[in-house]
Amino acid sequence: MLIVERLSAGYGETEVLTNVSIRIGRGEIVAIVGANGAGKSTLLRTIMGSLRMRTGSARFDNISLAGRAPYRIAGLGIRLVPEGRRIFPNLSVEENLLTGVYLGRQASRAAALDRVFALFPILAERRNHQAATLSGGQQQMLALGRALAGEPRLLMLDEPSLGLAPRVIEEIFSTLSELRSSEIGILLVEQNARKALAVADRAYVLENGQVTLEGPAPELAANRAIVDAYLGGHA
Amino acid sequence: MFSQQLVNGITLGSTYALIAIGYTLVLGVLKKLNLAHGELFMVGTFAGIGMAAAGAPIVVSVGAAFLFAGLVAVAIERTCFYPLRNASFLSPMLTTIAFGILLQNVATQIFGSDPSRFPDTGRSVELHIAGLTISALQVAILVTAFGLMIAIDVLIRHTRWGIALRATSDDPETAAQHGINPSRVTITTFFVSGALAGVAGVLTTLVYSQVTPLIGIRQGLIGMVAMVIGGLGNLRGAMIGGLAVGLLETLNDAYFNAGYRDLVIFSVFFAFLVLRPEGLFPAPGGRS
Numbered sequence A: 001m002l003i004v005e006r007l008s009a010g011y012g013e014t015e016v017l018t019n020v021s022i023r024i025g026r027g028e029i030v031a032i033v034g035a036n037g038a039g040k041s042t043l044l045r046t047i048m049g050s051l052r053m054r055t056g057s058a059r060f061d062n063i064s065l066a067g068r069a070p071y072r073i074a075g076l077g078i079r080l081v082p083e084g085r086r087i088f089p090n091l092s093v094e095e096n097l098l099t100g101v102y103l104g105r106q107a108s109r110a111a112a113l114d115r116v117f118a119l120f121p122i123l124a125e126r127r128n129h130q131a132a133t134l135s136g137g138q139q140q141m142l143a144l145g146r147a148l149a150g151e152p153r154l155l156m157l158d159e160p161s162l163g164l165a166p167r168v169i170e171e172i173f174s175t176l177s178e179l180r181s182s183e184i185g186i187l188l189v190e191q192n193a194r195k196a197l198a199v200a201d202r203a204y205v206l207e208n209g210q211v212t213l214e215g216p217a218p219e220l221a222a223n224r225a226i227v228d229a230y231l232g233g234h235a
Numbered sequence B: 001m002f003s004q005q006l007v008n009g010i011t012l013g014s015t016y017a018l019i020a021i022g023y024t025l026v027l028g029v030l031k032k033l034n035l036a037h038g039e040l041f042m043v044g045t046f047a048g049i050g051m052a053a054a055g056a057p058i059v060v061s062v063g064a065a066f067l068f069a070g071l072v073a074v075a076i077e078r079t080c081f082y083p084l085r086n087a088s089f090l091s092p093m094l095t096t097i098a099f100g101i102l103l104q105n106v107a108t109q110i111f112g113s114d115p116s117r118f119p120d121t122g123r124s125v126e127l128h129i130a131g132l133t134i135s136a137l138q139v140a141i142l143v144t145a146f147g148l149m150i151a152i153d154v155l156i157r158h159t160r161w162g163i164a165l166r167a168t169s170d171d172p173e174t175a176a177q178h179g180i181n182p183s184r185v186t187i188t189t190f191f192v193s194g195a196l197a198g199v200a201g202v203l204t205t206l207v208y209s210q211v212t213p214l215i216g217i218r219q220g221l222i223g224m225v226a227m228v229i230g231g232l233g234n235l236r237g238a239m240i241g242g243l244a245v246g247l248l249e250t251l252n253d254a255y256f257n258a259g260y261r262d263l264v265i266f267s268v269f270f271a272f273l274v275l276r277p278e279g280l281f282p283a284p285g286g287r288s
């Protein structure tokens, strides 16, 4: 459903991504692993349209994403759970979720909220609290819930486990596994490469803005070089 | 009499509040000031006077001010802010100064630099309530200004537009990634900010009788004072700040010396900026 081909992007003079090609199919979970500063976040922001792609192409269900504004890319059914969660701190929990269904119709908005509340009951409890008052784990659930409320067909997550307690990480990842059974594609960027490769179908390794390895996740998880570089020693 | 001064001060202050709200809305969304905001007050006033001169009733003048000042505000956004969105934050602000001076000169060409006024609307009916003298005009101003304040508060808090505006104020990139069109939010915000300033212009001029094309300079600064006193970035703070400045001005004129009016107001402004820059009601979550 998403096909990125030979994409380059960057900030100012510096090019961060060079000739990156990835693809994600329906119902597939694809992981991107790579060191700090490899360009993982840059790749997701470029797909989302927040950063201009310099060369190459990105097509979503055969619709070109090049030159499209982020709000229009969201309209195609792509959602990003950004690095650092980026919930709207001054909005209530419910209002945060409502931004997720901003494009939807009135009736579907209420239903979407109910689904998110069923997935994360803690958010229902806190629905009228200001989002800034949530704990880190709750904020991550809110960021994920906000994205899911928009019923994306492609969900991109940028380091959803960063800085969270193991119990919360389990909850987030089990939610992702449940989503696999639905028809949506998931693009998962993770520092926690072991967890990412465990849940993913396929994976790419990004180094200095270039894809250096790709393959089925179990295969990469068994790869000696990957294990040494990203999984902190023996698997 | 003190309670009479309170009523007069709140009436005046409610028009200042309408000006201050506009600054705050724009500041929230763009983190920048529209330094031609006072000219929207002026543009609205003259749109209203123009309609009245053509024989239209006051309600139509108010509507014309709302619409025209709102549209001029959108023009400011499209010409001063949008094309310079990636430039230094100073560029659009300086550009709005130029745009404001342009508006002053256009108004001077059309209406002359002598004071203009609404055609005599006839002696306004005066109501005597509990020892207070309130003109029907004053009541109409209070109802209009407070009606608009309540309306904007409800819109911001409880509508889809309000959520989009507040989300964009918090984090424009993330808001856009969830389907919120930032241009649409910005344009509607400017329209509302201009419309309120324009209405404030007509309401003020109906009571204080005459204006020149330079009226926007002082009113724009007063609105800024109100915003700072109320608390940068806080909508309700801007409303309260407007009322506070109106009261300060009226009480100064009644009990001190009208000649010292702006000396007093801007001394308070200065004191706030130095001693309490966050204002009376700092924005929640440090939004500014």
Ligand SMILES: Nc1ncnc2c1ncn2[C@@H]1O[C@H](COP(=O)(O)OP(=O)(O)OP(=O)(O)O)[C@@H](O)[C@H]1O
Pocket: A011, A016, A034, A035, A036, A037, A038, A039, A040, A041, A042, A043, A083, A191
């Ligand atoms: N807004 C920006 N302006 C300029 N350079 C940036 C910006 N954001 C990131 N970079 C640079 O681009 C490169 C890639 O950064 P990016 O955030 O995409 O890496 P990442 O793989 O997501 O890293 P991390 O694991 O730390 O999140 C880095 O060298 C970074 O310094």
Ligand SMILES: [Mg+2]
Pocket: A040, A041, A042, A083, A158
């Ligand atoms: Mg990153």
